[in-house]
Amino acid sequence: MPNRSDLPADFRWGVSTAAYQIEGAVDEDGRGPSVWDTFAARPGAVRDGHTGVVACDHYHRYPEDIALMRGLGLDGYRFSIAWPRIQPTGAGAVNPAGLAFYDRLVDALLATGITPLPTLFHWDLPQALEDRGGWLNRDTAHRFADYTAAVADRLGDRVPAWITLNEPFVHMVYGYALGIHAPGRALLLDALPTAHHQLLAHGLAASLLHGRGLDVMIANNLTPVQAASSSAADLAAADAYDALHNRLFTDPLLLGRYPDLTAFGVGPDLHGAVRPGDLDLITAAPLTGLGVNYYNPTRIAAPTDPGGLPFDLVDIPDVPRTAFGWPVVPEGLRELLLTLRDRYPDTLPPITITENGCSTTEGPDDPTRISYLATHLDALATAITEGIDVRGYYTWSLLDNFEWAEGYHQRFGLVHVDSATQRRTPRSSYAWYRDLIATHRAKSATR
Ligand code: BGC
Numbered sequence: 001m002p003n004r005s006d007l008p009a010d011f012r013w014g015v016s017t018a019a020y021q022i023e024g025a026v027d028e029d030g031r032g033p034s035v036w037d038t039f040a041a042r043p044g045a046v047r048d049g050h051t052g053v054v055a056c057d058h059y060h061r062y063p064e065d066i067a068l069m070r071g072l073g074l075d076g077y078r079f080s081i082a083w084p085r086i087q088p089t090g091a092g093a094v095n096p097a098g099l100a101f102y103d104r105l106v107d108a109l110l111a112t113g114i115t116p117l118p119t120l121f122h123w124d125l126p127q128a129l130e131d132r133g134g135w136l137n138r139d140t141a142h143r144f145a146d147y148t149a150a151v152a153d154r155l156g157d158r159v160p161a162w163i164t165l166n167e168p169f170v171h172m173v174y175g176y177a178l179g180i181h182a183p184g185r186a187l188l189l190d191a192l193p194t195a196h197h198q199l200l201a202h203g204l205a206a207s208l209l210h211g212r213g214l215d216v217m218i219a220n221n222l223t224p225v226q227a228a229s230s231s232a233a234d235l236a237a238a239d240a241y242d243a244l245h246n247r248l249f250t251d252p253l254l255l256g257r258y259p260d261l262t263a264f265g266v267g268p269d270l271h272g273a274v275r276p277g278d279l280d281l282i283t284a285a286p287l288t289g290l291g292v293n294y295y296n297p298t299r300i301a302a303p304t305d306p307g308g309l310p311f312d313l314v315d316i317p318d319v320p321r322t323a324f325g326w327p328v329v330p331e332g333l334r335e336l337l338l339t340l341r342d343r344y345p346d347t348l349p350p351i352t353i354t355e356n357g358c359s360t361t362e363g364p365d366d367p368t369r370i371s372y373l374a375t376h377l378d379a380l381a382t383a384i385t386e387g388i389d390v391r392g393y394y395t396w397s398l399l400d401n402f403e404w405a406e407g408y409h410q411r412f413g414l415v416h417v418d419s420a421t422q423r424r425t426p427r428s429s430y431a432w433y434r435d436l437i438a439t440h441r442a443k444s445a446t447r
């Protein structure tokens with residue numbers, strides 16, 4: 001079996017973070033409020049009332065965090081840019097102090113030999129745009145294009161590749177369908193237009209970036225879907241879930257059409273959101289890469305409630321679980337990549353794993369995380385030898401950080417962060433990842 005020591009010589013190593021989860025400094029240098037500031041302030045919304053007001057104080061401590069990245073020997077760093085720092089109300093004039101932060105960050109990364117890989121939207125929509133409907137409002141896509149242009153004009157001379165959106169699926173479902181994340185809307189299937197408006201935003205931004213000669217990616221949360229049995233009812237339910245979670249996003253991007261959602265009683269215009277010409281806008285610029293965030297497979301059975309959604313989520317039996325309760329199935333990563341190739345043989349661009357990792361309750365010694373990362377990288381190496389073009393791996397995450405509705409309870413960091421003192425302590429997984437990168441690099445140099 002191929003394993004992680006056989007990864008291609010030019011394979012790129014990174015870590016991923018997101019602005020609201022690490023930056024803090026929510027009131028500084030003219031930043032406007034985001035939906036996450038509003039949501040986290042709402043009693044009961046986030047576990048134990050945690051917020052991102054301070055988070056990892058990365059806004060001030062970024063030099064220390066870049067030193068930690070340098071210690072790992074990374075090729076790349078995926079972070080996100082906070083739209084409310086750039087345009088405090090989501091529209092109009094750019095806030096120079098907000099843009100200056102990312103300017104400093106990019107220069108500091110480049111000085112260290114680390115390639116910046118920014119994500120333009122990782123869920124922290126300016127609250128002023130949410131007040132006008134957020135991603136339910138088509139105009140948000142146009143606002144996103146304006147914001148993208150402002151950022152690319154400033155950083156595009158030094159940043160070669162860009163990720164437009166992070167996990168439009170999770171943002172739609174957690175943010176707008178179930179209300180577990182900001183903005184806390186519980187619209188169920190009426191949230192579907194947010195998928196289209198996010199994809200439209202991606203398409204408009206992608207054209208602007210492409211026009212400036214920049215590489216464009218999008219990162220989605222993808223999951224291999226297992227049917228609970230081979231019964232026709234379970235298979236149909238699994239197919240419906242797969243359409244909603246995976247194909248709703250990858251089909252328009254890579255095939256130029258939406259999947260069949262009739263199992264949900266929804267037509268191809270997603271409740272009237274899709275207008276003539278929109279799919280051409282979504283695919284107008286080529287995707288130079290597809291970002292895959294992989295955590296776990298999903299197991300699906302036929303619905304027990306005939307009046308509800310056309311599927312039930314069920315537990316995957318007999319597998320280990322992370323502290324979050326998520327099933328650990330490294331083979332699911334390989335399966336997911338093979339499915340993508342089968343599904344999009346002519347249009348699948350090179351893949352980058354833009355997130356993968358696990359939360360644990362371990363202290364400085366975290367063998368569970370090392371095992372999670374090692375087994376997933378082995379599965380990835382196998383998929384690559386089977387012909388899947390995967391260019392890099394960005395683990396989630398560098399630091400313990402604000403894990404959305406779970407506050408600081410789910411800890412995903414290679415580096416432990418003491419929330420009271422902000423003291424950073426690299427875990428054993430940090431040393432393991434550093435050594436893995438060094439070994440891969442040494443081996444590649446002799447090939
Ligand atoms: C899923 C993860 C996903 C997360 C979003 C979980 O239920 O298993 O893959 O990233 O929700 O917070």
Ligand code: BGC
Pocket residue numbers: 018021166167170221293355396403404
């Ligand atoms: C998100 C991250 C999140 C991670 C773990 C993904 O859903 O992009 O922001 O922290 O998974 O839940």
